[in-house]
Each structure stands twice: as C-alpha cells, then as structure tokens.
Amino acid sequence: MSNHNNTPIFPDSYIGDNSLEYENSIWMERNQKKATLICLQYLHDEELNTLGIVDNLNEKKCLIADLGCGTGFSSEILVENGHRVIGIDILMDMLSKAKIKKKFLKEEKDLELILADINYLPLKRSSIDHMISVSAYNFIIHGKNLAKDIFKTINNTSRYLKKVLKSNGRIIIEFYPKDEEELDSFISSFKDNGFDGFMVKKDPNQKSGQTFLLLKKR
Numbered sequence: 001m002s003n004h005n006n007t008p009i010f011p012d013s014y015i016g017d018n019s020l021e022y023e024n025s026i027w028m029e030r031n032q033k034k035a036t037l038i039c040l041q042y043l044h045d046e047e048l049n050t051l052g053i054v055d056n057l058n059e060k061k062c063l064i065a066d067l068g069c070g071t072g073f074s075s076e077i078l079v080e081n082g083h084r085v086i087g088i089d090i091l092m093d094m095l096s097k098a099k100i101k102k103k104f105l106k107e108e109k110d111l112e113l114i115l116a117d118i119n120y121l122p123l124k125r126s127s128i129d130h131m132i133s134v135s136a137y138n139f140i141i142h143g144k145n146l147a148k149d150i151f152k153t154i155n156n157t158s159r160y161l162k163k164v165l166k167s168n169g170r171i172i173i174e175f176y177p178k179d180e181e182e183l184d185s186f187i188s189s190f191k192d193n194g195f196d197g198f199m200v201k202k203d204p205n206q207k208s209g210q211t212f213l214l215l216k217k218r
C-alpha cells in the first residue's frame with residue numbers, strides 16, 4: 001500500500017486491494033481518528049479566534065466538509081462529536097467503504113457522501129460552516145509537474161474553498177508536505193486568497209512531516 005518510505009502513493013495506495021488493506025488497518029484507523037480529534041481541537045483554537053475579525057467559535061452542531069474523506073474514519077469522528085458532515089472523496093474504492101460505515105452510525109442522517117474532486121467541489125456558495133482535511137490535501141496537485149500548474153491549482157482551489165465557506169468559516173488541514181517549498185506554496189495559496197492563519201508542526205525542526213494548517217476566512 002505504500003512505497004519503501006511508507007509514503008502513500010496516489011491513487012495506487014487507495015484502490016483495489018490496497019483500499020481494503022487501508023480500511024482494515026487498525027494502525028491507520030487509530031492515526032486518522034487521532035489526527036481528526038486534533039483538527040477538531042484546532043477548530044476552536046484561541047489564537048485563531050484573535051485573527052482577523054475577532055470571534056469566538058461557539059457553535060455546537062456545525063456543517064463540516066471532510067475533504068478527502070477516504071473510507072470515513074475522520075467523518076465518523078466528526079459525526080460522533082455532534083456535527084453534520086459532507087464527506088468528499090475522488091475514489092469510489094474508498095468512498096464505497098465510507099458508505100458502508102455510514103449505515104452503522106447512530107446519526108446516519110448526519111453524514112452525506114459525495115464522489116468529487118476537492119479541486120472542483122459541487123457545493124453551493126456560503127453553504128459550509130467549516131472544513132477539515134486529514135492526510136489528503138497534498139494530493140490535490142497529483143499529476144501536476146510544472147510549477148505554474150501547481151500554483152494555478154492550489155490557488156484556484158483555495159479561492160473556491162473560500163467561496164463555499166460561510167463567513168468566519170475555518171479550515172483545518174492535517175497533511176504531509178513533501179518539503180519546505182511545497183509547504184510554503186500551500187500556505188501562500190491560502191494567505192493570498194482570503195484566509196488568515198498559521199501552521200503547527202508536530203516536530204518544528206522537521207522540514208516535511210505531519211503539519212497542521214489552521215485557517216480562518218478573512
């Protein structure tokens with residue numbers, strides 16, 4: 001399911017037998033759920049409250065888009081924490097497993113699943129309270145090799161995410177940028193397109209590795 005560095009390869013790591021292996025991996029489930037709980041915590045981050053228009057996030061039940069929801073580990077946690085969720089994934093092999101998981105949720109009606117590309121979300125303007133993305137966002141540039149294409153894709157996407165979010169909407173992204181340059185490009189794409197925010201790294205000395213972006217619509 002991964003290459004020799006344990007780095008997932010898109011889409012190979014998430015199709016056919018590899019999607020089954022992903023779904024059945026206890027390690028993967030634990031990691032995705034742990035990262036999602038951290039994202040939920042960051043959604044209410046105090047420093048984020050003080051950025052831009054000062055506000056204090058106190059809504060209880062929010063509509064959250066889970067970008068790159070995979071087999072639904074993250075979406076499940078969001079629903080169990082009292083939110084309504086739209087899970088979006090580009091691969092049917094992954095989404096079909098999330099659909100099965102949905103049937104076992106106590107609040108089944110609170111999870112909607114859509115087969116779509118994060119870069120072209122079929123969502124209405126100002127319709128979503130907040131977004132999270134766990135271990136998926138760096139894949140939005142899959143297949144783009146030229147710097148200008150990468151730049152165009154990430155900027156168009158962050159601009160569109162801003163349109164879809166309600167005012168004061170927040171996005172928490174947990175991802176694994178391949179290097180400092182890629183990380184800087186993603187951060188700039190948000191700052192240049194209407195978001196305030198900052199990043200948190202598990203290991204601040206590490207150039208790549210697990211990174212959280214905490215973003216708030218300006």
Ligand SMILES: C[S@@+](CC[C@H](N)C(=O)[O-])C[C@H]1O[C@@H](n2cnc3c(N)ncnc32)[C@H](O)[C@@H]1O
Binds near residue numbers: 032072119140
């Ligand atoms: C690590 S997995 C899913 C993690 C998810 N948090 C979970 O709980 O299972 C990453 C997912 O991102 C999805 N993905 C990659 N590029 C995408 C895109 N452009 N649009 C939507 N989903 C995408 C993949 O299909 C894959 O299911």
